[in-house]
Amino acid sequence: MAESNSDLLKEFCIPTYIFNDETKISDVPDAPKFPVLVFINSKSGGQLGGDLLKTYKSILNEHQVFDVGEEAPDKVLHRVYMRLEKLKQEKDEFASKIHERLRIIVAGGDGTAGWLLGVVCDLKLPHPPPVATVPLGTGNNLPFSFGWGKKNPGTDRNSVLSFLEQVMKAKEMKIDNWHILMRMRAPKEGSCDPIAPLELPHSLHAFGRVSSTDELNMSTYAKLGCTQGWFAASVFHPSSKNVAQLAKVKIMKKHGQWQDLQIPNSIRSIICLNLPSFSGGLNPWGTPNSRKLRDRDLTPPFVDDGLLEIVGFRDAWHGLVLLAPNGHGTRLAQAHRIRFEFHKGAADHTFMRIDGEPWKQPLPIDDDTVVVEISHLGQVNMLATQNCRSKSVRDDPSSTSHHNGEEDDDSDEEDSRNEADEFRKFGAAATFRIPDEVDISQLS
Numbered sequence: 001m002a003e004s005n006s007d008l009l010k011e012f013c014i015p016t017y018i019f020n021d022e023t024k025i026s027d028v029p030d031a032p033k034f035p036v037l038v039f040i041n042s043k044s045g046g047q048l049g050g051d052l053l054k055t056y057k058s059i060l061n062e063h064q065v066f067d068v069g070e071e072a073p074d075k076v077l078h079r080v081y082m083r084l085e086k087l088k089q090e091k092d093e094f095a096s097k098i099h100e101r102l103r104i105i106v107a108g109g110d111g112t113a114g115w116l117l118g119v120v121c122d123l124k125l126p127h128p129p130p131v132a133t134v135p136l137g138t139g140n141n142l143p144f145s146f147g148w149g150k151k152n153p154g155t156d157r158n159s160v161l162s163f164l165e166q167v168m169k170a171k172e173m174k175i176d177n178w179h180i181l182m183r184m185r186a187p188k189e190g191s192c193d194p195i196a197p198l199e200l201p202h203s204l205h206a207f208g209r210v211s212s213t214d215e216l217n218m219s220t221y222a223k224l225g226c227t228q229g230w231f232a233a234s235v236f237h238p239s240s241k242n243v244a245q246l247a248k249v250k251i252m253k254k255h256g257q258w259q260d261l262q263i264p265n266s267i268r269s270i271i272c273l274n275l276p277s278f279s280g281g282l283n284p285w286g287t288p289n290s291r292k293l294r295d296r297d298l299t300p301p302f303v304d305d306g307l308l309e310i311v312g313f314r315d316a317w318h319g320l321v322l323l324a325p326n327g328h329g330t331r332l333a334q335a336h337r338i339r340f341e342f343h344k345g346a347a348d349h350t351f352m353r354i355d356g357e358p359w360k361q362p363l364p365i366d367d368d369t370v371v372v373e374i375s376h377l378g379q380v381n382m383l384a385t386q387n388c389r390s391k392s393v394r395d396d397p398s399s400t401s402h403h404n405g406e407e408d409d410d411s412d413e414e415d416s417r418n419e420a421d422e423f424r425k426f427g428a429a430a431t432f433r434i435p436d437e438v439d440i441s442q443l444s
Contacts, residue, residue: 005161009059012036012164018098019063019083031097034168037080037129038065039073039116041108045136051155052107052136059157068112074119081123102129103167103383107153109137114354121177121380130172130381134163141277145303146173147385150277170383173392174304176274179377180354183370243267243312246350247342251335254306261333267312271329272338272374274308276301276389284311286328298334303390306376307334337375 011033038056042049056065066076087095106116113133120128135143140150148166153159242265243249249261249270263270276283285301292298301309311329342350345365352361352372363370384390 008161008164011168013061014064014098016061016063018087018095019080031094031101033101034103034164035098035101036060036064036103036105036164036167037076038105039068039076039107039112040065040134041112041136042067042069044108044112045152048152048155049107049136052134052153052160055155055157055160059160068108068115072119073116074122077119077123081125100127104129104131105134105163105167106131107134107136110139110142111354112137113142117175117177117380121378124378128380130170130383132163132167132170132383139278141275145275145277145388145390146382147387147389149387166385167383170385171388173382173384173388173390174379174394175382175390176304176306177377177380178274178308179375181371181373181375183373241268241347243270245343246346247340250339250341251310251333252337253334254336256336258337258339261310261335261338263312263332264330266314267330267332269313270332271311271313272308273311274303276303276391284313284329285309285331288331292331296331298331300391301334302393304379305393306336308336308338308374309334310338337373339371339373342370342372 012035013032014035014037038060040049040053040056042053045052053065053067066073081099084095084099088099104116104120106113113131117131120131133143133146133148134153135148135150136152144150153163242263244263244265244267249263250258251261252258271278271284273284276285278284287300288296288298293300299305299307310332312332313329342363347363348365349363350361361372382390
């Protein structure tokens with residue numbers, strides 16, 4: 001057994017000389033078939049992150065295992081790829097094979113995974129390394145969507161070896177990458193770093209002042225940009241306000257023009273997502289039946305079609321329909337881009353979340369040009385197991401028209417579930433994981 005494990009690990013280990021000039025190897029018979037870089041958030045999952053970091057460093061070359069709290073992924077990947085390019089120019093065939101076969105493992109919450117995927121997209125590589133995700137957070141929507149599960153993993157040697165075996169067998173899938181742009185008035189005095197809000201998720205990893213060539217032509221404003229492998233945002237505000245009172249929402253279809261999104265007055269929260277999993281495994285979009293697909297010009301929720309699914313919720317009771325068979329929120333639209341233009345003086349703040357990471361966004365009362373815009377940026381590669389729940393436009397169309405063989409019924413969810421049913425289901429609210437992703441209880 002020990003010998004077979006040793007043979008397995010040889011397929012993943014990257015020699016030290018790939019990372020620095022201090023060591024050199026020669027006459028290597030063959031490069032590993034699945035060389036990996038491992039990124040772990042040691043602070044995720046309580047003590048699990050730290051334990052997992054130790055295990056990976058003990059069974060692989062410690063130079064190929066990184067703690068994202070110690071060194072940011074963008075710096076690591078830039079350094080590694082620069083090194084690989086240098087070795088390739090020196091006609092190093094071993095390095096060429098590492099470059100060609102490289103895979104990435106990221107262990108952490110959805111925010112950590114989204115951060116890593118954004119960094120990979122920023123590199124603009126001809127063939128981005130595919131990414132496998134270890135569920136080490138609370139919601140774990142990204143790992144769950146691609147078949148890696150949603151329960152925190154074992155951190156012992158055997159558990160890691162089992163995961164590596166899955167990485168060997170995993171298939172590659174494309175996933176859309178998204179860019180969020182925030183425009184707001186920058187401070188007139190003092191540093192622009194950080195720009196309000198002061199406590200931003202680390203996945204919002206690049207920001208700066210707007211240039212004079214910006215389409216809104218506001219040189220005194222600040223712009224924040226981030227790239228995400230997927231995006232899930234919620235807009236919250238006092239229960240006396242609905243989304244329509246807070247902001248004008250515009251969407252753009254593929255190759256289309258901006259158009260106003262008509263939002264029912266009852267909607268108090270909006271979720272934009274590109275995964276079939278939200279809040280620890282729930283599916284807000286659901287599976288529209290064939291009539292709705294036809295009449296509303298909707299498509300199945302693919303993860304690589306360049307479209308976000310936009311779903312609205314009325315209040316806490318409405319959120320609980322997700323716990324019912326075929327339950328879903330109010331489907332508002334599918335869009336290539338979406339823009340929130342916050343009304344002047346409508347509120348002094350709103351709450352947002354990106355990949356499970358929340359922040360409180362101030363809304364200046366004298367500023368009528370606070371804008372949050374999400375747009376399609378590109379694609380990255382994911383690794384998916386046979387239990388993958390995400391659907392691709394490249395899949396057989398006959399296999400994507402149903403989700404687990406079920407569609408929702410023809411009636412809208414508002415009409416099909418009365419208050420008594422909702423109260424009856426409220427006992428299951430603990431499974432809704434409200435604190436993890438969407439604090440829907442604040443909306444009632």
